[in-house]
Amino acid sequence: MTLRQECLWEYLTPQLPESPVLHGEVKVDVCVIGAGFTGLSAALHLLEAGKRVCLLEAHTAGHGGSGRNVGLVNAGMWIPPDEIEAGLGLQIGDRLNRTLGAAPSLVFSLVDRYDIDCQLRREGTLHMAHNARGQADLASRCEQWKRRGAPVELLTGAACREATGTDKIAAALLDRRAGTLNPMGYTRGLARAVKYLGGQLFEHSKVLRLERQGTNWCVVSEHGVAIAPQVVIASNAYTEGEWTELRRHFFPGYYYQVASSPLSGEAAARILPGGQGSWDTRQVLSSIRRDADGRLLLGSLGNGSRKPDWFLRAWADRIQRHYFPYLGKVDWEFTWTGCIDFTPDHLMRLYEPAPGLLAFTGYNGRGVTTGSVVGKAFADYLLSGNEEVLPMPFQPMRAVSAVGLRSSLYEAGFSLYHAGQCLRVVI
Numbered sequence: 001m002t003l004r005q006e007c008l009w010e011y012l013t014p015q016l017p018e019s020p021v022l023h024g025e026v027k028v029d030v031c032v033i034g035a036g037f038t039g040l041s042a043a044l045h046l047l048e049a050g051k052r053v054c055l056l057e058a059h060t061a062g063h064g065g066s067g068r069n070v071g072l073v074n075a076g077m078w079i080p081p082d083e084i085e086a087g088l089g090l091q092i093g094d095r096l097n098r099t100l101g102a103a104p105s106l107v108f109s110l111v112d113r114y115d116i117d118c119q120l121r122r123e124g125t126l127h128m129a130h131n132a133r134g135q136a137d138l139a140s141r142c143e144q145w146k147r148r149g150a151p152v153e154l155l156t157g158a159a160c161r162e163a164t165g166t167d168k169i170a171a172a173l174l175d176r177r178a179g180t181l182n183p184m185g186y187t188r189g190l191a192r193a194v195k196y197l198g199g200q201l202f203e204h205s206k207v208l209r210l211e212r213q214g215t216n217w218c219v220v221s222e223h224g225v226a227i228a229p230q231v232v233i234a235s236n237a238y239t240e241g242e243w244t245e246l247r248r249h250f251f252p253g254y255y256y257q258v259a260s261s262p263l264s265g266e267a268a269a270r271i272l273p274g275g276q277g278s279w280d281t282r283q284v285l286s287s288i289r290r291d292a293d294g295r296l297l298l299g300s301l302g303n304g305s306r307k308p309d310w311f312l313r314a315w316a317d318r319i320q321r322h323y324f325p326y327l328g329k330v331d332w333e334f335t336w337t338g339c340i341d342f343t344p345d346h347l348m349r350l351y352e353p354a355p356g357l358l359a360f361t362g363y364n365g366r367g368v369t370t371g372s373v374v375g376k377a378f379a380d381y382l383l384s385g386n387e388e389v390l391p392m393p394f395q396p397m398r399a400v401s402a403v404g405l406r407s408s409l410y411e412a413g414f415s416l417y418h419a420g421q422c423l424r425v426v427i
Helices: 008-012 037-048 081-088 090-101 103-113 132-147 157-164 183-196 309-323 367-384 403-422
Strands: 024-027 030-033 053-056 125-129 152-156 171-175 200-202 207-213 216-221 224-228 230-233 251-260 277-280 286-290 296-301 332-342 349-354 357-361
Touching: 008 183, 008 332, 030 037, 030 216, 030 224, 037 053, 037 183, 037 230, 037 367, 053 224, 081 090, 081 132, 090 103, 090 367, 103 183, 103 367, 125 132, 125 157, 132 152, 132 171, 152 157, 157 171, 183 200, 183 367, 216 230, 230 367, 251 309, 251 403, 286 309, 296 309, 296 403, 309 332, 309 403, 357 367
Parallel strands: 024 224, 030 053, 030 230, 053 200, 125 277, 230 357
Antiparallel strands: 125 171, 152 171, 207 216, 216 224, 251 296, 251 332, 277 286, 286 296, 349 357
């Protein structure tokens, strides 16, 4: 079977009715740049409050990291909650932990409110320990979240084997707050809701420059201009052009995925039978989940678009045979890659570089929930002017040093590790 260089989620999700290119001039209360999780969430919540909103998207809604996501509706951040509070201080850290800990419920409520068809499952996620050190890390995370009242449980022994479908995992942290979805389905569902509420979505309308004109911002695209007193820059890792220096405030990384053809039968049913999505504790992690048609989806850090098909197949075979050897031969059908905006400390940043201008960086691979939360928080802030509604305070814009070098070193390390996996040197 030929490995298709196509995002599975885009293949599965019906296209939206075509949105126009911005021509001429449009005047609104808020202009949002980027139609991904954050931009669409911000627009939706502003529209619910009665604001006039337009979105400018360089490609189509969900084109970037939102549509190429793994689709894990995670609670919290990569960093354990105690470390967040130690780094940011108790007050700010607690606010961030509480806000992002409740983030899946916001996603679930949006899906319910707007009847979004996105293969949503609410059975939680599984963080899987690949060795003793990983198990100790998960035990610590479990204790930290339980102290904060979260419904988490560390599964071991038979319970772990049954939940994961493999005997290669000694323990797994079950987080019942979380879930999985089709990220393109979720993104296009948000876009449909934005248009239903009267928001103007302009696609193929790449921003060329951003200018201050009195009390307004002038957002210029190739064929038109949007004028608004408030602007949200929500282009994140897919920011294009020289109109903003935002790209200097993160370093890009990549995440690729490989999806099988639909699987059925008793053997396939053993893999993640509870419907959870999962990822392991390796430094170069692997994600594992199923979709509604029974496909097995494997993913890892790195740029798959730069790797030949045989390499991706060999890697996917190695991971599958390690965890689920009873499946036998699997046909791999789709592969795709998305871009992630990393920060050195793995914490996001919120910015207000000028009055009425908001931006962010650093979701570090947790876009579904973090983007939904930040979008709503930006809307609440623009409506109220109260910084307390944000998950964390605004920060000064300080560029990340050696962006290109950091990105190259990460990619080289990921590729070397994956080569070691293919050669059965590491797993």
